[in-house]
Amino acid sequence: MNVLRDDAMPPVDASARYSRVAMLLHWLIAACFAFQIGLGWRMDAPRGPQTFAVYQLHKSVGITILLLTLARLAWRLTRPAPAFPATMSLLEKRLASIVHAGFYVLLLGLPLTGWLLVSSSKTAVPTFLYGLLPWPHVPGIAGLAPSTKALVNDASGFGHEALVYIAYLLLALHVAGALKHQFYERGGDLARMLPAPRRALGAAAIAVLILFAALVATGNQLRLAPIALAGSAAPPAAQAAPQVQAPPPAPIATPAAAPTPRAAATPSTEATAAATADSWTVRHAASTLGFHTRWSQGPVDGHFGKWSATIRFGPGALDASSVDVVIDMASAKTGVADTESALPEADWFAVSSHPTASFHATKFRHVAGNRYEALGRLELRGVSRPLKLPFTLTIAGDVATMAGTATIDRTVFGVGQGEWAATTDLPATVTVTVAIKADRKP
Numbered sequence: 001m002n003v004l005r006d007d008a009m010p011p012v013d014a015s016a017r018y019s020r021v022a023m024l025l026h027w028l029i030a031a032c033f034a035f036q037i038g039l040g041w042r043m044d045a046p047r048g049p050q051t052f053a054v055y056q057l058h059k060s061v062g063i064t065i066l067l068l069t070l071a072r073l074a075w076r077l078t079r080p081a082p083a084f085p086a087t088m089s090l091l092e093k094r095l096a097s098i099v100h101a102g103f104y105v106l107l108l109g110l111p112l113t114g115w116l117l118v119s120s121s122k123t124a125v126p127t128f129l130y131g132l133l134p135w136p137h138v139p140g141i142a143g144l145a146p147s148t149k150a151l152v153n154d155a156s157g158f159g160h161e162a163l164v165y166i167a168y169l170l171l172a173l174h175v176a177g178a179l180k181h182q183f184y185e186r187g188g189d190l191a192r193m194l195p196a197p198r199r200a201l202g203a204a205a206i207a208v209l210i211l212f213a214a215l216v217a218t219g220n221q222l223r224l225a226p227i228a229l230a231g232s233a234a235p236p237a238a239q240a241a242p243q244v245q246a247p248p249p250a251p252i253a254t255p256a257a258a259p260t261p262r263a264a265a266t267p268s269t270e271a272t273a274a275a276t277a278d279s280w281t282v283r284h285a286a287s288t289l290g291f292h293t294r295w296s297q298g299p300v301d302g303h304f305g306k307w308s309a310t311i312r313f314g315p316g317a318l319d320a321s322s323v324d325v326v327i328d329m330a331s332a333k334t335g336v337a338d339t340e341s342a343l344p345e346a347d348w349f350a351v352s353s354h355p356t357a358s359f360h361a362t363k364f365r366h367v368a369g370n371r372y373e374a375l376g377r378l379e380l381r382g383v384s385r386p387l388k389l390p391f392t393l394t395i396a397g398d399v400a401t402m403a404g405t406a407t408i409d410r411t412v413f414g415v416g417q418g419e420w421a422a423t424t425d426l427p428a429t430v431t432v433t434v435a436i437k438a439d440r441k442p
Helices: 020-040 049-078 090-119 146-184 198-221 269-273 337-342
Strands: 127-129 133-135 278-282 288-295 298-304 307-313 322-328 356-368 371-380 383-396 399-409 429-440
Touching: 020 049, 020 146, 020 198, 049 090, 049 127, 090 146, 298 337, 356 383
Parallel strands: none
Antiparallel strands: 127 133, 278 307, 278 429, 288 298, 288 429, 307 322, 322 356, 356 371, 371 383, 383 399, 399 429
């Protein structure tokens, strides 16, 4: 006998089927749940932009399951389910009812505990459904005391993980029961939830299993680019910035090692002609102040959208030259939802207490040709440390083009607190790049 055909069974009574809306909601939830299983298996991957993109998608699918389940529950409460097939025993009917009720609890409990887990997280990374629609945190969680929030986070994390394993068990019982009634008892139980004719139910059941496995595999193998925030991409200046080859990055001096400027080398003939330190106006549309590091296996590239610079500089008047840069730390952009939203928090830039960072330099050294060094101090998160910034400079008429690169140790400034103080996933060094086009003031 062909187990994929049910020609011997009478046609399915329409009253024994679930409604079309119930079927649609059931299979949409099932598809999301299968995909979510695959995504969930990737949650233990090393931290990084791609992993956090997976987290965002995992949260998005979870909220989708929550909304679909609420719609399914509302539909179920207003329209009774069809009777169980006559082939089912009383014990099987009771077990099926328990499994169905358990699924409602799980399909509500899993996204709710996940939502609570995200809302009580120390970093409180926001949720953007599919990278587009912001989803709020659970109301009231943000105002909890840190110790209470930590308890909520631990409890919701434990509950979420426990429900995952219970879901695996119920899913196995649900699928096994459906297949048993379809292929062993020939009761055609799948006819209640599949719109296919009875003769095709067996083949439809196999197709559903294959599709379920494919969705799990897709969720597990899907490779995602970091989720970008609208308006967070690098500005046109990133492309318009002068393409000047910067010197190799120089590390920041340690707290105990103050910079010791060396005597300036003999400037070039062109530089000697400029005997005074001129004032310069920065073209912000053609200038960038950026930073680069790595998070686990993925790069993190960002820039500051708001900063100002007061520049007095003359190649022939280095002793009279000075630079003052003030950076709006809240304007840091990475184009990735997770990293960008975390940077203003207390663990990172602590913008609420330290809204700006600054670099002040009054000592400069001419290295050779168009290569110079600025010897100053960087103040970040209330910590001031010496910084040497190597840079190249070209002056053509009244237009100056400058490019510089330096490497700082974020841990010296306290950037990355708590679990982020470790340098396992996030290195201590951060590369800072600056590219400036400026006009000489008359």
